[in-house]
Amino acid sequence: MRQCLVRCIDDFARNATMNTMIRLAGRVAQVREAGIAMILVLFSLIAGAVEPRFLTGETARVVLLAIPLVLVAAMGQMIVIVARHVDLSMGSILGFSAIVGGLVFRDHPQWPLVIGFLVAILVGAGLGLFNGLIVAIFKLPSIIVTLGTLSLYRGILFTLSGARQIDPNDIPESLIRMAQTSPVGVPWIVIIAFAVALVVHCFLKHTEAGRHIYAVGSNPVAARLRGIRIFPVTILVFTLSGALAGLAGIFYAARFGYVNPGITGVGFEFTVIAAVVVGGVSINGGVGSVLATVLGVVLLGAVTVALPILGTSGFWQNALYGAIILIALVLGRAVRQGGLRGLSATKDAG
């Protein structure tokens, strides 16, 4: 009798701890960032097991160097996606601002760098504003509008640059050094990129406008009934995205040392969108955080860096990169829905 009781209590206690642990694990897994963080750790462990050289500070440095461009642009794309839009013209905006910035550097070598930065960001913001105005005024789907401006901006940029590239010797030495070093040892563009991420985080979390973006993205009708004006929010997200793409354009010039109207930024929008959604930002709007996006960018950056270290041949890298995007998407989805069983349980949710 007594034994039975003890066993009972014991059992109960064990179950209780089990339950709390399961609940805790469940709660951790419900945090959107958990899925992507797990994938990142998993990937690093596997890569480290295959090639111990991967798990060194040197790799971290190379990854940090590889991501600033995508990171800055991904911040803009994330804001747009949270507002239930998408910006496909990002690659063209990046190329456009890089060319304009490069032209400024070429024609006025004596001007300080800041002017080039400002010009590129302003040009990007202007192009983004144009996207936003068309989407907001005519109430058109952003995917069509930005698909149109993708070719439009690329066409204008060709004409503007006379189809000639900005050569390495036209880009000031000091700009290229920004992509290599700084007084602290970490290159300037990495510092700027993370500063931008921090500012975007504070903006989205702690300002009224930032919260409005989430409100509009998760339910535009409800947001309007609540008294939020959708028009300025739409304009704001596209302008921000354009400005950040412009900044990424200058980063491109700094990192690669040339700007080519036919190459710079082509296909970049897909890289950025992939990084954002791999981080767990919902393409349906209203959901997503800066941390998740940063993790997504870091994961894809780590993959790019890891593949050569692991000794994969150059031809395999794109295929593996695509495969890892898909795996990360499926795993992220599985984690958020509480295991693989949850995947098929949402038939009606569509």
Add this chain to the structure above:
Amino acid sequence: MSSTETPLQAAHGRKSLLPALRWRTIIIRPETAILLLIVLIATLASRLSPYFANIAFILESSTYYVEFSLIALVLTLVIIAGEIDLSIASMMALSACVFAVAVRAGVSIPIAMTASLGSGLVMGALNGFLVTIFRLPSIVVTIGTLTLYRGLAQVLVGDRSIGSFPSWFVGIDFRSIGRVPVPVVIFVTAAIVLGLGLSSTIYGRQIYQIGANEIAARHVGIHVDRIKMGLFLASGFGSAIAGLMMASRLGSVRYDLATGGELQIVLIAMLGGTSIFGGRGTILGTFLASWFLVIIATGMTVANITINAQLTVLGLLLIVSTIATNIFYVRCHQ
């Protein structure tokens, strides 16, 4: 319509407006807009260059664009069902590379073609699998497979091009049936088959229902997943056909074949008036938009307008035509 109106008044008002309304419903069709644009551009182009107004010339130049147009037809069905497939151009490249590698390995051409078409089906199946089983948004999935398929094409052929196909396979754009080039015949046949299938078979109507309201479609017992899977398979198959056509036209295959083509293909479908939200769109619209693209591209080339300016014009056209149809649409719903 304000809420104070009684249904009777509303019905009365509607009745007296009937002839005007019917006229308007024709006007708001995107197909009408694109047809008017075709006429306008064709007139303009024949003014600019005397060599333009020549059917044989237009048919011949259309062979450069027909591959993308063919995929745009299939993509229209996918978009009407509320999904999208951005991996089309990569599927074209990979299936063409499968073909080329098979030929290089000494396989006979018909078997190589079968392998290529089969690879298209497999790629479409992977897209469909990820969308229907894992319930991931198709735009996200196909951005992933866009990279994957292009990467696999690179794995298959490396950075060199594979050519030296047998001479009867090369140059599909120079063969013609009657006076019409073979690619155009394939395109028109596909348009007729898909158009009839979409407008007058039960599957076609179910595609519209899925796009208009997927949950409702599930509740009335439509096999949504099966149809979506079928559409992704069709998209892969169509891309493989287009890939083979391009391999035949170019006479060689590289992994970067049709890079960036996905955006142009989506642009054709959008110009044809297909709604990106699903539920609206026709094959006729895409068909006309394809010809519009052919005419405007050849027209501009004949008029010595550079390819850069052509890009600008295409982008502007997409925006302007969407704005225009949208304004008409909103007007007529007031």
